[in-house]
Amino acid sequence: MADETPQDKRPKLVQAKPVSPEQRRLLQLNFDKGEQSKLRNRDYATEMFAQCVAGDPGNPLYVQAFLDNLQKKYNNKGKGGNFAAFQGMGSKAKLKKSLAKGEFTIAIRAGLELLKLNPWDIPTLMQMGTASAGLGCYKSQLLYLNVATKSAPDPGDVEIARACATALALVGQFDQAMGCWERVKKYHPNNEEAQSAIAGLHTDKISWLGSGKEDAKNAKKATGGKDSTRETELRAKHEADPADVDSASDLSDLLAREERYAEAEEVLKTSLAASGGAVKVREHLEDVQLHSNRHQVTVAEKRALDDPSEENKKALHDMRKELNRVELEVFRARSDRYPGNTTWKYEYAVRLQRAGNYNEAIKAFQEARGDPKRKAAVFISLGDCFMKIKQPKLAVSNYVMALEVMTDRDVELRKKALYRAGVVSMDLLNDVDAADRYLTMLAGLDFAYEDVSARLDKINHDRHKQ
Numbered sequence: 001m002a003d004e005t006p007q008d009k010r011p012k013l014v015q016a017k018p019v020s021p022e023q024r025r026l027l028q029l030n031f032d033k034g035e036q037s038k039l040r041n042r043d044y045a046t047e048m049f050a051q052c053v054a055g056d057p058g059n060p061l062y063v064q065a066f067l068d069n070l071q072k073k074y075n076n077k078g079k080g081g082n083f084a085a086f087q088g089m090g091s092k093a094k095l096k097k098s099l100a101k102g103e104f105t106i107a108i109r110a111g112l113e114l115l116k117l118n119p120w121d122i123p124t125l126m127q128m129g130t131a132s133a134g135l136g137c138y139k140s141q142l143l144y145l146n147v148a149t150k151s152a153p154d155p156g157d158v159e160i161a162r163a164c165a166t167a168l169a170l171v172g173q174f175d176q177a178m179g180c181w182e183r184v185k186k187y188h189p190n191n192e193e194a195q196s197a198i199a200g201l202h203t204d205k206i207s208w209l210g211s212g213k214e215d216a217k218n219a220k221k222a223t224g225g226k227d228s229t230r231e232t233e234l235r236a237k238h239e240a241d242p243a244d245v246d247s248a249s250d251l252s253d254l255l256a257r258e259e260r261y262a263e264a265e266e267v268l269k270t271s272l273a274a275s276g277g278a279v280k281v282r283e284h285l286e287d288v289q290l291h292s293n294r295h296q297v298t299v300a301e302k303r304a305l306d307d308p309s310e311e312n313k314k315a316l317h318d319m320r321k322e323l324n325r326v327e328l329e330v331f332r333a334r335s336d337r338y339p340g341n342t343t344w345k346y347e348y349a350v351r352l353q354r355a356g357n358y359n360e361a362i363k364a365f366q367e368a369r370g371d372p373k374r375k376a377a378v379f380i381s382l383g384d385c386f387m388k389i390k391q392p393k394l395a396v397s398n399y400v401m402a403l404e405v406m407t408d409r410d411v412e413l414r415k416k417a418l419y420r421a422g423v424v425s426m427d428l429l430n431d432v433d434a435a436d437r438y439l440t441m442l443a444g445l446d447f448a449y450e451d452v453s454a455r456l457d458k459i460n461h462d463r464h465k466q
Contacts, residue, residue: 019056021357027055031062034069042073050112057108058137058322066112067147070119078151080118088114095127104134120151126163136318138171138296142262149180156187158194165197170315172299173259174205208302230254238267242274249284261292279337286330293323327351335364342371346378353381358388375405376413383420392428396421415449418442422455432459 019027034048049066056062074080081087091113098107111128114121125148132141145164152160161180168177178201184194234251237244248271255264268285275281300316328351334344349364362385365378379402386395399421406414418438426435436459442452 018356021360023055027052027059027062031065034065038069038072042069045069046073046116050116053112054105054109057105057132057135058140058325060139060143063140063143067115067119067143070115074119078120080120088117092124095124099127099130099134102134104131107131108135120147122148122151122160125151126160129163129167133167133170136315136321138167138319138322141167142171154187156184156191158184158188158191161194162197165201169201169204170300171296171319172209173262174201174209175259176262177201207306208299238271242270243276245271245275245278245281248281252284252288256288256291259295261288261295264288265292283334286333289326290330293319293326297323324351324354328355342368342374346371346374349378349381353385356388358385361385362389376402376410376417378402379405380413380417380420383417387420387424392424396424396429396434399424411445415442415446418445419450419452422452426455426459432462435459 030048030051034045034052037048038045046066046069049062049069052059052062053066091110095107095110095114098104098110108128108131111124111131114124115128118124125144129141129144129148132138132144142164145160145167148160149157149164161184165177165180168174168180178198181194181197181201184191185198188194231251231254234247234254237247238251242248248267252264252267255261255267265285265288268281268288272278272281272285296319297316300312300319304312304316328348331344331348331351334341335348338344345364346368349361349368352358352361352364362382365382365385369375369378371378379398383395383398383402386392386398399417402417403414403421406417418441422435422438422442425431425438436456439452439456439459442449443456447453
């Protein structure tokens with residue numbers, strides 16, 4: 001492959017600041033204001049959406065709304081205001097300087113100002129992709145690069161293809177990454193980098209995904225491309241009637257099976273708007289988003305295992321965090337949609353806990369206590385959350401309640417509850433009798449569990465000293 005240019009070098013990843021529940025609430029209010037005003041006041045909507053992207057650059061919904069609104073403001077003509085180049089000089093310098101220093105949040109804000117002047121500005125879109133990747137916001141990166149690809153005067157632009165292929169491969173979209181280089185080959189048949197890149201991506205795909213997809217593709221060829229014919233039929237139906245929920249669902253399923261998640265999402269988003277927000281389509285879209293993010297995590301896990309570099313480990317961390325964010329939003333929506341369903345409430349609570357939002361997690365877990373299958377797990381999670389907010393008495397009481405509702409089959413949960421109740425009683429509450437009771441019960445189940453034997457020895461030793 002050709003030598004990397006400065007634009008190809010992946011930025012040093014930094015940790016994006018988590019969005020607090022209060023910040024998320026305010027950002028959502030701004031997003032709603034933007035949605036409500038975009039048809040009558042594009043400039044006001046732009047400001048609202050820009051605040052959303054600046055506050056949560058990893059939320060693809062905010063990025064897409066920002067870009068779509070601006071493109072409509074400029075009548076989809078492919079160029080911005082007449083004096084955009086002159087008006088944006090200060091922001092251009094700030095964007096370049098921020099990227100060089102790894103200050104990606106500042107770079108995002110500068111880039112937003114430039115895109116307000118011209119949402120098709122390719123250098124800015126590429127730099128926004130770099131800044132987004134630097135924060136671990138890979139879906140946002142792909143949105144900026146997608147607009148850059150469509151805006152390029154040369155459909156086979158090598159620099160854009162390289163950036164897009166790298167970003168797509170990182171999230172496990174190897175076929176789409178190869179498609180970027182296939183486009184280069186189409187318009188520049190003698191480009192040697194394209195052929196080399198395609199071969200490398202094919203090797204990576206086999207390495208991290210296995211040969212199953214390739215076998216499926218070969219089988220499809222052997223049967224005369226039936227899947228391709230089916231896709232053509234379903235696309236024709238979808239384009240003729242986007243409100244046809246069944247054809248949209250079938251088409252998105254076909255695309256998702258081939259791991260073309262972005263295309264599947266677009267089909268469902270179109271159908272969602274045309275159908276007036278049909279719940280079936282909305283939930284299908286949520287499922288595709290979950291599968292897409294889980295696929296990204298799977299690929300990142302395999303990549304980090306194969307090459308445990310700091311970059312790969314950080315990318316895996318960011319993708320897991322993004323998966324939790326998507327799961328949190330999906331389960332929040334389903335919990336609101338079906339308030340009597342404790343399963344969704346429990347799943348929502350688990351994601352809140354993972355995100356470190358312990359106060360909200362406690363509320364959600366308490367609402368999920370009615371689920372008989374998860375009662376013990378709920379009480380243990382409540383105990384853990386109370387520990388995080390420095391309420392050890394409440395933590396122990398929930399560990400004890402977990403013990404009271406367990407069945408004989410919940411052996412591992414019982415060990416966990418006994419150990420945590422014993423440790424908190426011993427270390428934080430100074431209740432030696434309670435600690436002795438819980439840890440002795442645990443020792444009767446599993447004397448080798450954690451440091452239970454050492455703790456019991458210490459309790460006995462301290463008692464003999466008195």
